[in-house]
Amino acid sequence: xxxxxxxxxxxxxxxxxxxxxxxxxxxxxxxxxxxxxxxxxxxxxxxxxxxxxxxxxxxxxxxxxxxxxxxxxxxxxxxxxxxxxxxxxxxxxxxxxxxxxxxxxxxxxxxxxxxxxxxxxxxxxxxxxx
Numbered sequence: 747x748x749x750x751x752x753x754x755x756x757x758x759x760x761x762x763x764x765x766x767x768x769x770x771x772x773x774x775x776x777x778x779x780x781x782x783x784x785x786x787x788x789x790x791x792x793x794x795x796x797x798x799x800x801x802x803x804x805x806x807x808x809x810x811x812x813x814x815x816x817x818x819x820x821x822x823x824x825x826x827x828x829x830x831x832x833x834x835x836x837x838x839x840x841x842x843x844x845x846x847x848x849x850x851x852x853x854x855x856x857x858x859x860x861x862x863x864x865x866x867x868x869x870x871x872x873x874x875x876x
Contacts, residue, residue: 750822756796756840765840774863776847777817781867784838792832793825796842803845813845816853820860828864839867 756762769782786792797817799810832839843863 754791756794778844781841786836786838792829794840799845816856820857828868
């Protein structure tokens with residue numbers, strides 16, 4: 747339940763290019779979210795997730811890695827609620843987070859923002875389903 751298997755991580759040039767080319771965008775500071783809602787298909791998880799922290803945020807790799815680690819952990823702990831709702835409706839969401847903040851984040855703040863992003867993705871899904 748609280749794991750993050752490789753199948754739930756958005757990978758592959760074609761998948762990422764398709765998402766960035768045709769996906770919708772929203773912002774929830776300090777993240778910019780690019781997402782795409784698809785019909786569910788066999789063998790693909792309801793939520794697939796990716797994150798990038800640009801070098802302009804910090805030149806130091808260990809700081810960029812910390813931000814990615816915090817975001818992955820927050821996602822891992824909260825995805826089960828939203829994943830179940832999407833599976834019930836037969837939908838699948840691919841989304842990519844781009845960190846745009848200038849300051850070093852606090853774990854609790856990242857956690858709260860990831861929850862807000864997942865809620866907004868579920869709400870956007872409800873709006874497109876009708």
